[in-house]
């Protein structure tokens with residue numbers, strides 16, 4: 026017997042601003058780092074941009090109607106900081122903020138709870154010009170921006186997220202340079218990681234100040250975790266590499282946020298690039314949050330490999346496993362294990378799966394506009410079952426958000442990777458729910474009692 030989903034468990038979909046909105050400069054918005062990045066030759070697959078994307082900025086009402094039709098109980102989206110504060114700080118652009126106020130109102134009228142992410146990677150370019158995440162002023166800029174959003178929306182938004190996946194911002198943006206702003210420096214990545222966590226902490230403090238601890242609404246942090254597993258014949262070097270990889274990707278952010286310390290292994294990972302942050306500064310990163318969000322896609326089986334950087338651990342493709350279009354192994358068991366690990370290591374907080382999904386090749390829509398995506402249905406079914414397993418093992422699960430509502434701009438990979446439950450024809454902007462969307466609607470209607 027599976028454990029039923031608790032009353033109030035939220036079923037949702039997630040998106041992010043730059044990936045779906047389009048109209049990046051509309052209504053007085055400032056330029057974002059991503060608006061710049063996509064215009065830098067060679068950075069994004071096929072030179073694609075978020076200029077139109079899913080045109081959600083202009084089709085928001087219809088999109089919320091579609092969410093309602095699917096029966097979503099919650100919707101996780103992000104605010105584009107550059108719409109609210111075109112220069113990153115100072116002057117508020119009421120029209121930009123107004124878009125999110127209308128979105129929230131529309132969602133509430135449709136009976137859908139908003140979960141708002143304050144930062145999902147798109148940053149005002151004006152702040153990048155002042156050092157962006159490298160700047161010691163960033164935590165204050167973030168807290169000021171956050172406070173503006175709280176004041177405008179907290180009367181209607183029950184769930185807030187400070188940052189989406191700080192590891193990806195530091196690793197993709199500053200270590201490997203594959204995401205905006207495209208830098209490649211271990212020295213920078215180490216500093217950025219710290220500034221991100223300081224911003225998270227200051228954002229939480231700002232939230233408590235604005236809401237005066239009313240306890241009505243909640244704030245948390247969203248991280249991506251990818252368990253590092255070993256092959257059966259692992260050597261001591263493999264084991265060591267896996268420990269470093271786990272510290273770098275999985276504990277670098279949650280440890281300071283929840284335990285007030287960085288994992289010791291980071292000294293070895295970063296070497297001379299690791300700054301000796303004052304202990305009091307690191308302890309201050311631990312601000313009480315109300316929940317943690319997990320973005321889970323895959324695990325990695327790793328071996329020691331000196332060519333891998335910054336951690337000498339390289340993923341090994343698993344023969345016989347299903348892999349998504351991203352090359353990621355489908356491994357639902359690791360979702361259950363990760364949730365239980367978070368529950369045990371980080372103090373039994375309420376947990377949400379804030380993203381979970383898969384890019385697969387979707388056959389072109391054929392007879393009657395149907396799009397059958399059996400692999401995505403299988404992915405959803407097995408991962409939702411994994412959430413149930415985690416609950417049975419003690420994790421305090423509060424909700425599940427599929428990534429993503431729509432096919433969208435998969436950052437530097439452009440539009441080629443389709444994660445949507447709803448297919449988007451980027452020529453016509455027609456939305457077509459795939460079989461996975463219909464499947465998910467049935468799961469929601471049965472409150473998870475029917476997964477088959």
Ligand code: BGC
Pocket residue numbers: 041044189190193249320380428435436444
């Ligand atoms: C991000 C999304 C992204 C997804 C698939 C997550 O890392 O939060 O923005 O599209 O994974 O790669």
